[in-house]
Amino acid sequence: MRKITAPILGVDIGGTKVEAGLVDASGRVLLSERSRIVARGSAEEGLKSVFAAIDALLRDPRAKKAKAVGISVPGWVDSNRGVVVNATNLPCWLNYPLAKKIERHYRLPVKLANDGNAASLAESAWGAGAGYKNIFYVTLGTGIGVGMILNGELFAGTTGAAGEGGHMSIDTRGPLCGCGKRGCIEVYASGTAVGRQARERASENPVAGSRMLAAARGAVDNITAEIVTEAADHGDPLASEILQSSADQLAIWLGGIIDLLEPEVIVIGGGFGRVMMRYAPRMREQLKVWSINPNRKRVKILNAHFRSQSALVGAAALWLAHSKK
Ligand SMILES: [Zn+2]
Numbered sequence: 274m275r276k277i278t279a280p281i282l283g284v285d286i287g288g289t290k291v292e293a294g295l296v297d298a299s300g301r302v303l304l305s306e307r308s309r310i311v312a313r314g315s316a317e318e319g320l321k322s323v324f325a326a327i328d329a330l331l332r333d334p335r336a337k338k339a340k341a342v343g344i345s346v347p348g349w350v351d352s353n354r355g356v357v358v359n360a361t362n363l364p365c366w367l368n369y370p371l372a373k374k375i376e377r378h379y380r381l382p383v384k385l386a387n388d389g390n391a392a393s394l395a396e397s398a399w400g401a402g403a404g405y406k407n408i409f410y411v412t413l414g415t416g417i418g419v420g421m422i423l424n425g426e427l428f429a430g431t432t433g434a435a436g437e438g439g440h441m442s443i444d445t446r447g448p449l450c451g452c453g454k455r456g457c458i459e460v461y462a463s464g465t466a467v468g469r470q471a472r473e474r475a476s477e478n479p480v481a482g483s484r485m486l487a488a489a490r491g492a493v494d495n496i497t498a499e500i501v502t503e504a505a506d507h508g509d510p511l512a513s514e515i516l517q518s519s520a521d522q523l524a525i526w527l528g529g530i531i532d533l534l535e536p537e538v539i540v541i542g543g544g545f546g547r548v549m550m551r552y553a554p555r556m557r558e559q560l561k562v563w564s565i566n567p568n569r570k571r572v573k574i575l576n577a578h579f580r581s582q583s584a585l586v587g588a589a590a591l592w593l594a595h596s597k598k
């Protein structure tokens with residue numbers, strides 16, 4: 274097999290958007306383009322959203338130098354076959370041969386991975402996890418994804434389907450999650466969950482929710498995690514309470530993770546991860562209750578280096594890590 278070198282075309286597929294970027298050998302994103310995804314239509318409509326982002330990128334001559342494509346998807350994938358098995362936030366694809374479709378369209382080799390796994394590779398190679406051997410990576414956004422680097426290697430389970438840490442339940446009587454289980458951490462501490470909680474609370478008590486309702490132009494359905502964050506920044510008590518509660522639920526979950534894996538570092542990424550990192554001191558305080566590991570204080574909690582582009586760079590790392598061997 275011929276050696277693949279940078280730049281690589283990385284594609285991060287999320288529940289609401291697709292971002293394609295050109296990534297160099299040191300993990301830098303040279304240029305990037307986004308498009309909206311039609312996640313709840315047909316498989317072909319979903320695929321066309323991905324083509325739209327890649328086509329936009331390829332308008333730049335620099336992107337035409339890419340020799341391979343790496344794709345990250347939020348859900349279960351079979352990396353060996355390049356198949357999206359099942360992704361809660363991408364119902365358009367079920368056992369869908371995404372890698373093959375993209376390979377045929379662009380005539381470039383394609384690798385596919387779960388977004389959390391891809392992002393943890395990027396953080397490990399060039400980001401906040403560089404220099405550490407045991408990393409627990411978590412991305413907070415539409416959903417919650419994780420990736421585990423153990424003894425310097427990506428740990429993806431027996432078949433590659435491990436890393437669905439967002440669907441670990443912290444309350445058997447909790448709200449129903451899209452995955453079918455109850456009380457998954459994703460229904461408490463993802464950006465989607467925070468938006469939903471704020472809409473429920475503002476409906477119950479429009480006076481307490483008045484700042485968020487005003488930002489949503491009076492329509493409770495328009496309240497998002499961004500509106501909650503902005504209201505909390507202005508000292509809104511209800512918005513602050515919702516974010517603090519999510520941080521407390523995260524601490525319960527992370528306490529279990531620390532007790533299970535004892536990582537050197539926890540790296541928090543994703544668009545909503547930046548918001549939750551403001552509560553890192555509060556989470557650390559709560560970890561006294563939720564972790565029994567005697568070394569828990571030494572576990573660092575760090576902002577992801579790549580922020581919302583971790584999965585994009587990670588998708589490219591699928592090839593660059595390979596070509597290093
Ligand atoms: Zn779930």
